[in-house]
Amino acid sequence: MQLNEKYPARREAFRESAAETLKRLGVDPRRGLSTEEAALNRRRYGENSFTKKKPVSMLRRIAEAAREPMIIMLIAAALITLGVNIARGLSGGEADLIECAGIFAAISLSIAITVAMEGRSARAFEALNRITDDAKVRVIRDGEAELIPQREVVVGDIISVETGNKFPADARLIESSSLTADESALTGESMPAGKEAEAVFADPETPLAERANMLYSGCFATGGGGLAVVTAVGDATEFGKIAGELSAAESSATPLQEKLAKMGKRIALLATGTAAAVFLIQLASFIAKGAASLETVSEAFITSIVLIVAAVPEGLPTIVAVSLAINIIKMSKHNALVKKMAACETIGGINVICSDKTGTLTENRMTVTDVCGGGEPRGPRELGAGALIDNFCLNGTAEVRFEEGKAAFIGNPTECALLVAAHDAGFDYRALRRERNVLHTFPFSSETKNMTSVVTDGTSITAYTKGSPEKILSMCSMTDGERREAAARITEFQERARRVIAFAHRELSPGEDYGSSREAIESDMAFDGFAAIADPLRADVFEAVERCRGAGIDVKILTGDNLTTAAAIAGELGLLDEGHCAAETRELEKLSDAELAERMPAIRVIARSTPSIKTRVVRILKALGNVVAVTGDGINDAPAIKNADVGIAMGISGTEVSKEASDIVLLDDSFATIVRAVQWGRGIYRNFQRFIQFQLTVNLSSVLVILLSVVAGFQAPFTAIQILWINMIMDGPPALTLGLEPVRGDLMDQPPIRRDANIVSRGMLWSITINGLYITAVFMAQRWTNFLGGTEAELSSILFTLFVVFQLFNAFNSRALGDVSILRSFGSNRLMLGVFALTFALQVLITQYADGLFRTVPLPLAMWLKIIALGFSVILLSELVKLARRRFMAD
Numbered sequence: 001m002q003l004n005e006k007y008p009a010r011r012e013a014f015r016e017s018a019a020e021t022l023k024r025l026g027v028d029p030r031r032g033l034s035t036e037e038a039a040l041n042r043r044r045y046g047e048n049s050f051t052k053k054k055p056v057s058m059l060r061r062i063a064e065a066a067r068e069p070m071i072i073m074l075i076a077a078a079l080i081t082l083g084v085n086i087a088r089g090l091s092g093g094e095a096d097l098i099e100c101a102g103i104f105a106a107i108s109l110s111i112a113i114t115v116a117m118e119g120r121s122a123r124a125f126e127a128l129n130r131i132t133d134d135a136k137v138r139v140i141r142d143g144e145a146e147l148i149p150q151r152e153v154v155v156g157d158i159i160s161v162e163t164g165n166k167f168p169a170d171a172r173l174i175e176s177s178s179l180t181a182d183e184s185a186l187t188g189e190s191m192p193a194g195k196e197a198e199a200v201f202a203d204p205e206t207p208l209a210e211r212a213n214m215l216y217s218g219c220f221a222t223g224g225g226g227l228a229v230v231t232a233v234g235d236a237t238e239f240g241k242i243a244g245e246l247s248a249a250e251s252s253a254t255p256l257q258e259k260l261a262k263m264g265k266r267i268a269l270l271a272t273g274t275a276a277a278v279f280l281i282q283l284a285s286f287i288a289k290g291a292a293s294l295e296t297v298s299e300a301f302i303t304s305i306v307l308i309v310a311a312v313p314e315g316l317p318t319i320v321a322v323s324l325a326i327n328i329i330k331m332s333k334h335n336a337l338v339k340k341m342a343a344c345e346t347i348g349g350i351n352v353i354c355s356d357k358t359g360t361l362t363e364n365r366m367t368v369t370d371v372c373g374g375g376e377p378r379g380p381r382e383l384g385a386g387a388l389i390d391n392f393c394l395n396g397t398a399e400v401r402f403e404e405g406k407a408a409f410i411g412n413p414t415e416c417a418l419l420v421a422a423h424d425a426g427f428d429y430r431a432l433r434r435e436r437n438v439l440h441t442f443p444f445s446s447e448t449k450n451m452t453s454v455v456t457d458g459t460s461i462t463a464y465t466k467g468s469p470e471k472i473l474s475m476c477s478m479t480d481g482e483r484r485e486a487a488a489r490i491t492e493f494q495e496r497a498r499r500v501i502a503f504a505h506r507e508l509s510p511g512e513d514y515g516s517s518r519e520a521i522e523s524d525m526a527f528d529g530f531a532a533i534a535d536p537l538r539a540d541v542f543e544a545v546e547r548c549r550g551a552g553i554d555v556k557i558l559t560g561d562n563l564t565t566a567a568a569i570a571g572e573l574g575l576l577d578e579g580h581c582a583a584e585t586r587e588l589e590k591l592s593d594a595e596l597a598e599r600m601p602a603i604r605v606i607a608r609s610t611p612s613i614k615t616r617v618v619r620i621l622k623a624l625g626n627v628v629a630v631t632g633d634g635i636n637d638a639p640a641i642k643n644a645d646v647g648i649a650m651g652i653s654g655t656e657v658s659k660e661a662s663d664i665v666l667l668d669d670s671f672a673t674i675v676r677a678v679q680w681g682r683g684i685y686r687n688f689q690r691f692i693q694f695q696l697t698v699n700l701s702s703v704l705v706i707l708l709s710v711v712a713g714f715q716a717p718f719t720a721i722q723i724l725w726i727n728m729i730m731d732g733p734p735a736l737t738l739g740l741e742p743v744r745g746d747l748m749d750q751p752p753i754r755r756d757a758n759i760v761s762r763g764m765l766w767s768i769t770i771n772g773l774y775i776t777a778v779f780m781a782q783r784w785t786n787f788l789g790g791t792e793a794e795l796s797s798i799l800f801t802l803f804v805v806f807q808l809f810n811a812f813n814s815r816a817l818g819d820v821s822i823l824r825s826f827g828s829n830r831l832m833l834g835v836f837a838l839t840f841a842l843q844v845l846i847t848q849y850a851d852g853l854f855r856t857v858p859l860p861l862a863m864w865l866k867i868i869a870l871g872f873s874v875i876l877l878s879e880l881v882k883l884a885r886r887r888f889m890a891d
Helices: 018-025 035-045 058-066 069-090 098-117 120-130 238-248 255-289 294-311 316-332 343-349 357-361 387-394 413-424 429-435 469-475 480-494 541-550 563-572 593-602 611-623 635-643 656-661 671-711 720-731 733-738 762-785 795-815 830-849 861-890
Strands: 136-141 144-149 158-162 170-182 220-232 336-338 352-355 367-372 399-403 406-410 437-442 450-456 461-467 499-508 526-534 554-558 581-584 603-607 628-632 646-650 664-666
Touching: 018 170, 018 220, 158 170, 238 611, 238 635, 255 294, 255 343, 255 671, 316 336, 316 343, 316 671, 336 343, 336 671, 343 646, 343 664, 343 671, 352 357, 352 611, 357 563, 357 628, 367 413, 387 413, 387 429, 387 450, 387 461, 387 499, 387 526, 399 413, 406 413, 413 429, 413 499, 413 526, 450 469, 461 469, 469 480, 469 499, 469 526, 480 499, 480 526, 541 554, 541 671, 554 563, 554 611, 563 581, 563 603, 593 603, 593 611, 603 611, 611 628, 611 635, 628 635, 628 671, 635 646, 635 656, 646 656, 664 671, 671 720, 671 733, 671 762, 671 795, 720 795, 733 795, 733 830, 762 795, 762 861, 795 830, 795 861
Parallel strands: 352 554, 352 628, 554 603, 581 603, 628 646, 646 664
Antiparallel strands: 136 144, 136 158, 158 220, 170 220, 336 664, 367 526, 399 406, 437 450, 450 461, 461 499, 499 526
16 A cells, blocks of 8 residues: 555645645644544554664674675685684694684674664664654644644644744644745755645645645744644654655665675685685596595695685775774764765765755855845945844844854744844844834735834834835835846846845834834835845855866755756856756656666756655666765755765754764765765775785785695695784785775876776786786795705795795785886885884794794795895886886877
8 A cells, every 4th residue: 555545634635725624634623633533543544653663683683794795705714714624633633723713703893893883774763753752732632722742643633833833743734824934854945935824736746845835744933823734643744754765775785895795706716616626636646646545635625725715815804894994083083974884985986976955065044145235236244234234133033143153043044144144244133123112013924025114213213124026126116227227136146046135114204103004104115225145055065066076976966946046056066067957856757767867967956856856866876887975964865865875964964864874974064075085985995905906916826826836746835824824914914004005195086986897907907917926936936946045944934934025025016006106105104114014023033933833944144135135026026017007008
């Protein structure tokens, strides 16, 4: 059953007159519901709370975390290693369980971090529920007004609405008086919405932001008052729909997880195939020599399993987790609080940002941008004393608190903006109000389209009026030329999506009756000018959008504003051109997914956006292979934020719901912080590539030397404890320091990495292959020819030490991806230099003094110098190859 069929009370409300809605619900507005009728409606339409999803048990969350591809690889490696050591122990060999314990510890760490960072959906859902918890609501029950908890409001309740009230549920207006509502959290529309009980809409697709006869749960009245009948509660409200989408949203793998999973499968297949080949070769050799026995076959099997352990980078998930955790701390110092670990890397791959307008690109605060009081428009700071300032301060009821340089609005946002403008011009509206006395006020309404206040200073009486430019101009004594000039200036600002408020005044004679005839008062007035009001763009947005453009990131605006306002903002940011356009939600909702996908690359602005269209756009963009970030601050943004690859919420102006649904919270609400986070994310991704290149080079060379040694009839080149030490170098601090390379400054000049791109690039593959083959060739040459001139007793120690030194020097090659020389930023990662020196010192100690554990013999100084020189040759080789490639590419 669809939602509209389940909740018919909500379906038709905005398309009915107030009388029709009351009749359908069987409610008398003077009497309200009886106690019995309220109970009946609660059973019929549900309670005013959201259905709570059953929480996922800790055991299930651990099981889900353990199903991650790289965690499965870790578990497989741990079981294989455990099997190898058990087999060794049973066959009388040395069983070393330290390596097994290390891998199981890595598994536990990765799962614990994953479980600790999850549960965002439940928290977002709880934040939605908190909206409807504690407030008291004035309703009419059994003919009497009473206050009841918000949770007890039911369909059919008659609720009283006053300025400042938060609406407890969705409701159809019955009566209204100059009522305006702030619906920005739900619709994204920054201007207060005018409400009219008499309005009726025939079009069933009327956008939410245009339903002037409806009030919506979670929004609040900014002016006026009225009476309404509740038409939907709990899950059936517009916020309920958002709660349902948050609850139903499925988590998907991040681009990094997808790439690591793909790489893991390939490595697993190659390792398994190679190990099987080695086992079969040895088995065939034993059979041919007549040496096949349980002992030799078991030894061949153990060697094959060791080969798999050497090939699988079992420490990769742990390095990823630790690296991400460290970078989360660093990003928090740059005002980006990362809630989901993978997000601090994923954001580096985004190529589309879907941004809300209100509160994200703009300040979400009505601001007077220009004032025209005769002559050229000017800023509010240039205003002097006169009728305009008096009108700003005296003709209204709003209040503004100024604390620490910030203004807190109380009342109608437009009136508050005028008071802030007066404050910026150096006037204290409170002082002016104390000096004057308001004798009478004619309130604003949709019919009159203006507000007039009659004010006295004790000696004279003045009528001040403000309202729509057309209405104010019609009330003023002006020449035709003056009227045309004023209208032209007003039109200029309206075309720039500014809200224009016009002002006029008239001095009243002492005997004039200021309270009886509004028409008489509002005639022959003097036109004082107008104010242009807008929700201004944040100061740092222009540069941030330009940097996105340079980094190959497409910025799309998904806003609840009307098409004209949205297109004007996009035009200011340079987002609209011949190849890109703005569209409205009602136009796009009619398209199939295939048709919308075809149009998406050209669409930069979607006006009158709803939570469902935002979520649909995100899913389609992801299906097209894009890595998508969604930014927003309202409850209406939460579903799209959660479905995005990276959801970003505003930390200061954002609602609790949007924060809980997000992956990253901006602590300074700055769009520019997103750009910095993208740069960090790209740096993190490059660092992952660096230690993956290092690890795969170690994997390739270790597999090849073991394979060739076995095929050539030699013993395995390394003991179990030596392999453990090599794995510690590959998976431990030396590899981790590659993940902490400083972020390079040129990252934002490069195009984003595509979602389907392989994490091992072609340049990396060249480096892995060339360096891996070179290390293998030199290693095997030493094994076959002993060209370093070691004694028979030293040969095993020379091979072990040579392989380790090769890998340590090759780590420097991995610092510079592509054809960039390592000399360009050699000293930038001092931590790596320190870890390199420490690891080399440990290798010296192991070789010279740990003969009992590692089965090594001390080497003379001359041999150490030969090994160091030979190990350094892998850097010289890499630099020569890069130089040749740079020259070849230049030609």
